[in-house]
Amino acid sequence: MVQVAFxxxxxxxxxxxxxxxxxxxxxxxxxxxxxxxxxxAGLFLLLYAQFVAAAxxxxxxxxxxxxxxxxxxxxxxxxxxxxxxxxxxRFLAPLLAVALLVExxxxxxxxxxxxxxxxxxxxxxxxxxPAEIGNLLLERxxxxxxxxxxxxxxxxxxxxxxxxxxxxxxTSSASRPGSAxxxxxxxxxxxxxxxxxxxAPADPPSAAEQGG
Amino acid sequence: xxxxxxxxxxxxLFAIGAGGVLIRRSPLVILLCLELMxxxxxxxxVAFSRAHGNEEGQVFALIVMVVAACEVVVGLGLIVxxxxxxxxxxxxxxxxxxx
Amino acid sequence: xxxxxxxxxxxxxxxxxxxTAGICAVLVGGVFSAxxxxxxxxxLSLTTVAVAAGLCIWQWGEREDLVAGxxxxxxxxxxxxxxxxxxxxxxxxxxxxxxxxxxxxxEPRHGEFQALLLSSVLGMVLLAQAQNLVxxxxxxxxxxxxxxxxxxxxxxxxQSLESGLKYLIVGSLGSATLLYGLAFIYGGSGSTDxxxxxxxxxxxLTDDPLxxxxxxxxxxxxxxxxxxxxxxxxxxxxxxxxxTPVTAFMAVATKAAAFCVFVRFFEVALGPAVDNWQPALxxxxxxxxxxxxxxxxxxxxxxxxxxxxxxxxxxxxxxGIVCASALGVNALVFYLAAYTLMNLAxxxxxxxxxxxxxxxxxxxxxxxxxxxxxxxxxxxxxxxLALAGLPATAGFMGKLYLIEAAVDADYTWLGxxxxxxxxxxxxxxxxxxxxxxxxxxAEPLAPEGAGMPxxxxxxxxxxxxxxxxxxxxxxxxxxxxxAILVPAWLMAGATxxxxxxxxxxxxxxxxxxxxxxxxxx
Numbered sequence: 001m002v003q004v005a006f007x008x009x010x011x012x013x014x015x016x017x018x019x020x021x022x023x024x025x026x027x028x029x030x031x032x033x034x035x036x037x038x039x040x041a042g043l044f045l046l047l048y049a050q051f052v053a054a055a056x057x058x059x060x061x062x063x064x065x066x067x068x069x070x071x072x073x074x075x076x077x078x079x080x081x082x083x084x085x086x087x088x089x090r091f092l093a094p095l096l097a098v099a100l101l102v103e104x105x106x107x108x109x110x111x112x113x114x115x116x117x118x119x120x121x122x123x124x125x126x127x128x129x130p131a132e133i134g135n136l137l138l139e140r141x142x143x144x145x146x147x148x149x150x151x152x153x154x155x156x157x158x159x160x161x162x163x164x165x166x167x168x169x170x171t172s173s174a175s176r177p178g179s180a181x182x183x184x185x186x187x188x189x190x191x192x193x194x195x196x197x198x199x200a201p202a203d204p205p206s207a208a209e210q211g212g
Numbered sequence: 213x214x215x216x217x218x219x220x221x222x223x224x225l226f227a228i229g230a231g232g233v234l235i236r237r238s239p240l241v242i243l244l245c246l247e248l249m250x251x252x253x254x255x256x257x258v259a260f261s262r263a264h265g266n267e268e269g270q271v272f273a274l275i276v277m278v279v280a281a282c283e284v285v286v287g288l289g290l291i292v293x294x295x296x297x298x299x300x301x302x303x304x305x306x307x308x309x310x311x
Numbered sequence: 312x313x314x315x316x317x318x319x320x321x322x323x324x325x326x327x328x329x330x331t332a333g334i335c336a337v338l339v340g341g342v343f344s345a346x347x348x349x350x351x352x353x354x355l356s357l358t359t360v361a362v363a364a365g366l367c368i369w370q371w372g373e374r375e376d377l378v379a380g381x382x383x384x385x386x387x388x389x390x391x392x393x394x395x396x397x398x399x400x401x402x403x404x405x406x407x408x409x410x411x412x413x414x415x416x417x418e419p420r421h422g423e424f425q426a427l428l429l430s431s432v433l434g435m436v437l438l439a440q441a442q443n444l445v446x447x448x449x450x451x452x453x454x455x456x457x458x459x460x461x462x463x464x465x466x467x468x469x470q471s472l473e474s475g476l477k478y479l480i481v482g483s484l485g486s487a488t489l490l491y492g493l494a495f496i497y498g499g500s501g502s503t504d505x506x507x508x509x510x511x512x513x514x515x516l517t518d519d520p521l522x523x524x525x526x527x528x529x530x531x532x533x534x535x536x537x538x539x540x541x542x543x544x545x546x547x548x549x550x551x552x553x554x555t556p557v558t559a560f561m562a563v564a565t566k567a568a569a570f571c572v573f574v575r576f577f578e579v580a581l582g583p584a585v586d587n588w589q590p591a592l593x594x595x596x597x598x599x600x601x602x603x604x605x606x607x608x609x610x611x612x613x614x615x616x617x618x619x620x621x622x623x624x625x626x627x628x629x630x631g632i633v634c635a636s637a638l639g640v641n642a643l644v645f646y647l648a649a650y651t652l653m654n655l656a657x658x659x660x661x662x663x664x665x666x667x668x669x670x671x672x673x674x675x676x677x678x679x680x681x682x683x684x685x686x687x688x689x690x691x692x693x694x695x696l697a698l699a700g701l702p703a704t705a706g707f708m709g710k711l712y713l714i715e716a717a718v719d720a721d722y723t724w725l726g727x728x729x730x731x732x733x734x735x736x737x738x739x740x741x742x743x744x745x746x747x748x749x750x751x752x753a754e755p756l757a758p759e760g761a762g763m764p765x766x767x768x769x770x771x772x773x774x775x776x777x778x779x780x781x782x783x784x785x786x787x788x789x790x791x792x793x794a795i796l797v798p799a800w801l802m803a804g805a806t807x808x809x810x811x812x813x814x815x816x817x818x819x820x821x822x823x824x825x826x827x828x829x830x831x832x
Contacts, residue, residue, distance in 0.1 A: 002213050003213060006213045006217065006218075010217075010221050013221065013225060013255075014221070014224060014225065014228070017225050017228040017229065017232075017248050018228060020228075020232065020241070020244050020245065020248060021228060021229075021231065021232030021235060021236060021241070021245060021248075026238055026240045026241050026244075029240075029241050029244050030244065033244050033247060033248070036248070036251070037251065040251055040254070040255060043218065043221075043255060043258075044255075044258050046213070047218065047258050047259055047261070047262040048262060049258045049261065049262070049270050049273070051270070051274075052254075052258060052270050052273050052274060055274060055277060056254075056277070059277055059281065060277055060280075060281075063281075064280070064281050064284055067284060067285070067288060068240075068243075068244070068284070068288070071240065071288045071291060071292060072240060074292065074295070075240065075291060075292070075295050075301060092234075093231055093234030093235045094231055094235070096230070096231070096234065097227045097228065097230050097231030097234070098227070100226070100227045100230055101223055101224060101226075101227035103524065104223035104226065104227070104524060105220055105223055106520065107495070107520040107521050107523070107524035108216060108219050108220055108223060108521065109216070109220075110520040110521075111499070111519055111520055111521035112515075112519055113263075113498075113499060113519065113521060115215070115263040115264060115501070116214065116215045116216045116219065116263055116498075117214055117215075117216060118214060118215070118263075119213060119214065119215070120215055120262040120263045120264075120265060121264075121265040123262075123265050127265075127267065128267060128270055132267055133267060133270060133271060133274065135314055136267055136268070136271050137271060137274075138314065138316075139314070139315060139316070139317050139379060140268075140317070140379045140380075140381070141271050141275075141379075141381065141443075141445060142317055142319075142378050142379065142381070143377075143378050143381040143382060143437070143446055144271070144275055144381065144443075144445045144446055144449050146331075147434075147437055147446070147449045147450055147453055148275055148278045148279075148449055150331065150334075150430060150433065150453060151278060151279065151282050151449065151452055151453050151456060152278060152281070152282060154282075154334075154426075154427065154430045154453070154456060154457050154460075155281070155282035155283075155285045155286055155456055156285070157338065157423050157426060157427065157460075158285070158286045158289060158427065158456065158457065158459070158460030159285045159286065159288075159289040160423065161289075161420055161423045161424075161427070161460055161464055161466075162286070162289035162290055162292070162293045162460060162463055162464070162466060162475075163288075163289040163292040163293055219498070226491055229487070233480075233484055239476055239480065242480055243480075243483075246480070246483045246484065246487055249484075249487035249488075249490075249491070250486075250487050250490060252491065253487065253490040253491045253493075253494050256491065256494040256495070256498065257494045257497065259498075260494065260497055260498035260501075263498065264498075264501035266501065266502075268445070268497070268502065268503045269494075269497055269503075271445065272444065272445050272448070272493075272494075272497070272503065275445055275448065275449050276448070276490060278449075279448070279449065279452045279486070282452065282456050283452075283456065283459075283479070283483050283486075286456055286459050286460055286479060287459075287476070287479050287480075287483070289460075290459070290463050290472060290475050290476045290479060291476070293463065293466050293472055294472050294473075294476065297466075297467075297469065297472065299469060299472065299473070303476075303477075303480070
């Protein structure tokens with residue numbers, strides 16, 4: 001039973017990953033990544049990582065992928081041909097990837113660690129539950145937890161700096177609440193086009209802007 | 213299932229991601245491939261966490277998700293900014309910086 | 312399931328707390344209107360770095376584990392933190408008129424700009440003290456993510472956006488590689504704590520392929536961050552495209568923090584496997600010295616030149632790690648400090664010239680500088696001579712120290728490599744000095760002209776009319792700006808001072824090596 005579940009998950013994850021790099025339309029690549037992420041969440045469940053699996057589905061496959069879909073839709077699906085003339089040393093890339101895989105596999109199979117050749121030790125009942133993970137985050141990994149929250153804040157600020165657009169507002173305070181500050185900016189930054197129609201690619205001063 | 217299976221699977225996914233970063237040209241897809249690599253790392257972490265029976269690897273995996281989300285936000289912000297300037301979204305055509 | 316709150320030593324953690332509070336204050340300072348914002352924000356950020364530096368100095372000499380062993384408070388970490396803070400203290404005035412923060416034509420972004428800068432410093436302080444794989448990874452990201460944004464923050468300038476995206480892609484590739492390596496090391500040792508990993512690796516894992524591939528991947532990931540040779544291709548491009556104050560910060564502070572964690576990770580956590588990583592790192596160092604110095608030879612942009620020179624300098628500094636001795640760590644910390652001083656002096660001059668001549672950061676912008684602007688020419692000359700390693704500069708003492716450490720650790724050939732690299736580097740550093748003193752000044756281009764290259768961040772013609780008027784009414788930016796000249800002179804003066812009287816800096820650096828003595832042979 002576990003074997004079946006593992007192979008279903010493994011095929012889903014590998015197939016999703018291959019589809020991400022092989023599909024020509026970025027929009028489909030994003031959807032393939034969702035398949036990949038959900039399959040991984042299944043594998044996490046098999047490894048007794050319930051909380052990580054839940055976070056994977058809710059945060060990753062849910063929120064982050066929505067962001068991707070929005071941007072893919074905003075930027076537009078630029079189809080890129082894949083197998084036509086590959087410039088430079090790019091034809092080496094698949095070879096490099098295969099070499100990397102072989103090397104990693106040799107290392108994994110050649111290790112003397114016995115822990116890897118079993119299903120792993122029997123774990124206690126609460127292993128991987130939100131309670132235990134939360135305890136670890138607030139005890140041993142308190143600094144990590146705080147640093148990660150700082151990182152999220154900074155990423156939100158960064159998205160505003162890069163993608164937020166305020167064109168000479170009448171008063172500075174009026175435009176401020178729209179584009180600065182809170183955590184919701186993670187999502188709000190890139191798909192701000194809903195707010196201002198001037199973001200459409202039909203913006204007039206293109207030549208002048210690119211001159212700089 | 214031996215933990216080795218999971219780790220080998222993660223190696224396969226990591227190699228696919230690395231190959232994708234090298235092959236693809238659209239920055240959007242390159243970001244997706246970087247996600248693949250980070251997720252391969254996550255799978256390895258969770259698998260090792262199972263093998264050792266301690267949860268540090270799972271905490272690490274959660275933090276990696278946070279990090280990945282931050283990179284995505286900044287990366288997509290840059291892509292949107294470039295799109296608004298009507299710059300080609302193709303890493304091969306970023307010739308402004310070669311000399 | 313009971314919760315035991317970890318013991319927190321607030322005194323030891325105070326620099327981190329001060330920086331975090333400062334970031335929030337600076338972000339709030341961004342609500343001020345255009346005119347007052349710059350002053351308020353700059354004062355707030357300078358206060359923050361001053362307080363953080365003071366607290367670091369106050370904690371100097373303490374050695375303990377902080378917050379359940381996540382961080383290690385010792386002189387090595389504090390030295391890295393102080394160097395990062397010094398870089399920020401110089402870069403804050405340098406970005407006084409930075410178009411990326413000024414955003415001519417729209418609201419200024421000084422609050423966000425400085426907050427990003429400070430959060431990068433926060434990441435560096437954490438990174439230099441990290442003693443746990445998870446802390447290492449998350450603080451490396453806290454260091455990098457703001458830098459990706461800052462590189463692309465001049466959103467009007469194509470080059471800046473491209474450099475931001477390029478840095479993001481390459482940096483994330485490095486992070487992902489590092490993460491996979493850390494996962495394997497965790498898999499081998501079963502722990503994320505440096506000291507526990509050390510014990511586990513020491514008890515029979517030194518030759519385990521799983522751990523070895525983990526070490527290789529982790530070293531590759533870190534090499535991306537500090538631009539060690541085969542992984543350096545992004546460096547000149549990103550350095551050239553990023554706003555110059557950001558480049559200055561990136562060039563020095565990132566290296567300082569990343570080298571500190573490199574030392575701690577390799578000498579403490581992976582110390583027992585030294586025989587396996589030592590030769591590999593030695594080869595990387597040699598390749599980096601050769602590639603960096605040869606790459607710099609043909610560059611006409613000063614920022615690209617400093618980018619390649621940074622690759623070579625990273626190679627020199629890696630020698631300090633290869634030695635795996637207290638002497639090597641001392642030499643590394645000394646060189647990091649010297650490298651910070653000389654690079655900041657050079658970048659300060661570039662910031663000024665880039666704004667007042669029309670030639671961007673091309674070498675043409677510096678021709679005739681000796682006659683026209685001796686106040687700028689001298690710091691640049693001193694910085695170039697110090698980077699080239701001429702006697703009576705801190706750069707010379709640093710290289711001497713590194714060579715001594717290399718010879719002491721039976722890596723004489725690396726010492727020779729440093730010497731040869733230094734000789735090659737004379738060619739391009741002296742070319743800059745020659746341009747400054749021996750050439751007539753190039754015809755100045757009109758800064759508002761159509762052909763204005765590189766630094767046209769504001770691109771006034773793209774803006775609506777009010778800002779065009781503002782741009783022409785504004786004084787020529789950068790000219791005689793004391794906020795830039797004073798740091799440039801201070802850095803150049805310190806370069807000479809520590810070149811003539813190195814003992815205070817040597818003492819300071821030797822504490823850092825002393826902090827790792829229990830782990831070093």
